[in-house]
Amino acid sequence: MISRAFLALITRDMQLVFRHTSDAVNPVLFFVIATSLFPLGLSPQPELLRSIAPGILWVNALLATLLALDSLFRTDFDDGTLEQILLSPVPTPILVLAKITAHWLVTGVPLILCAPLLAMLLGLPQAAWGTLLLALLLGTPMLSLVGAIGVALTVGLRRGGALLALLVLPMYVPVLIFGAHAVDAAAAGVPVSGQLLLLAAMFILALTLAPFAAAAALRITVG
Amino acid sequence: MLQPSQLPRDAQLLARSLQSHRGDRELFQHLTLSLSPGEAVQVVGPNGCGKTTLLRVLCGLVVPTAGEVLWRGVPIQQDRSAFHSELCYLGYAGGVKLELTALENLRCAMALQSHRSHLSPEQALERVDLYGFEDVPGYTLSAGQRRRVSLARLLLAATPLWILDEPLTALDGAGTALVESLLREHLAADGMLVLTTHQPLADPPAGTRVLDLGEQ
Numbered sequence: 001m002i003s004r005a006f007l008a009l010i011t012r013d014m015q016l017v018f019r020h021t022s023d024a025v026n027p028v029l030f031f032v033i034a035t036s037l038f039p040l041g042l043s044p045q046p047e048l049l050r051s052i053a054p055g056i057l058w059v060n061a062l063l064a065t066l067l068a069l070d071s072l073f074r075t076d077f078d079d080g081t082l083e084q085i086l087l088s089p090v091p092t093p094i095l096v097l098a099k100i101t102a103h104w105l106v107t108g109v110p111l112i113l114c115a116p117l118l119a120m121l122l123g124l125p126q127a128a129w130g131t132l133l134l135a136l137l138l139g140t141p142m143l144s145l146v147g148a149i150g151v152a153l154t155v156g157l158r159r160g161g162a163l164l165a166l167l168v169l170p171m172y173v174p175v176l177i178f179g180a181h182a183v184d185a186a187a188a189g190v191p192v193s194g195q196l197l198l199l200a201a202m203f204i205l206a207l208t209l210a211p212f213a214a215a216a217a218l219r220i221t222v223g
Numbered sequence: 224m225l226q227p228s229q230l231p232r233d234a235q236l237l238a239r240s241l242q243s244h245r246g247d248r249e250l251f252q253h254l255t256l257s258l259s260p261g262e263a264v265q266v267v268g269p270n271g272c273g274k275t276t277l278l279r280v281l282c283g284l285v286v287p288t289a290g291e292v293l294w295r296g297v298p299i300q301q302d303r304s305a306f307h308s309e310l311c312y313l314g315y316a317g318g319v320k321l322e323l324t325a326l327e328n329l330r331c332a333m334a335l336q337s338h339r340s341h342l343s344p345e346q347a348l349e350r351v352d353l354y355g356f357e358d359v360p361g362y363t364l365s366a367g368q369r370r371r372v373s374l375a376r377l378l379l380a381a382t383p384l385w386i387l388d389e390p391l392t393a394l395d396g397a398g399t400a401l402v403e404s405l406l407r408e409h410l411a412a413d414g415m416l417v418l419t420t421h422q423p424l425a426d427p428p429a430g431t432r433v434l435d436l437g438e439q
Contacts, residue, residue: 001337004334005334005335007334008330008331008334008335009331009334009335011331012320012323012327012331015322015323015327016320016322016323019322019323019360020322075320078316079316079317079318079319079320079321080314080315080316080317080318080319081318081320083284083312083314083316083318084312084318084332084335085335086284087282087283087284087307087310087312088307088335088336089304089305089307089308089336089337090304090335090337091304095335222284222285223279223284223285223286
């Protein structure tokens, strides 16, 4: 029963996205455009771009996730399906995790797939690509998980966008620091296992705690 | 927890001295309500008197300022999953996804429920006169047809307790008659029902009590 509800909710959210493609394309488009503007705005010197590439890629991944975050619970809140989710006998954190998973599949995975292209654009050494992908693979689900708490708290507000950014961005800072630092170290040829293990630990922490926090926040918002 | 002997008759749903606020304004206080199998309570009152809030308190969506709601003698916050497996709530917003077809909406709603009737989603849609609209996306349905999709959800969830917020909104004469026949069948099968409606039911099912929040 629980796994069936989990899968049904993921399937439903994916169906909704494929019938509303503009929502799904927005974050990845932002990621590509914003990243490709940096060489134009700064200077196309390869050494400069190579040194700032990890930071640019991570900051843009962060902002692209933030851009898509509000849609996580918005339509469900407006059309009353969020009430159905809260009133289901299936524990709410599990259903919230299903929604976060669907959201990550739609917004996080395209970012990871685009990252090598943008890394090439900024001249990031090939030796660091693997680390970049691994760090994004650990980091982007965490962005969705932690962001879900913020969205759950602000979805009841009509104009919650600015508040959402204020709530969520400070919690994104550790991901940014360790993610960008791992890629930096890989580009310099230094071992990166420390940063990656820390990212993995933070991911596990977010995976176990964030669904409960987001479910509790949703109850407060709806109640 | 209450001893079974303390329950009025065989009340399954019991709300004791409920009090609720919206902002600083008190909506109701000392509100007591009990519901036994085969009984219905129709909540009436002017706009803004707290009908929807009362229904949401009874569902467990809203925590009351004071008082408690018991289901089979157990506070609903204590065993949420057991209570929600026996509840079907139809809110003012019908919970119909406009991008999905009627059938997809029902399939997803069924997956979130544990109790299910013997009806298939197709049969439920036929019962609410949406035969031929199974594969039509929600945004091309009229408001009344969307409401009928929500009603089909009630048919699929074979739960003893129905809590319905304005189920007659946007329905035509035939739709109203359909809802009334669904309600009668539900009560005849020992179901329980709490509903709000502005239109008086033309033929209220036997065992319907009226709770007027305006008199509180």
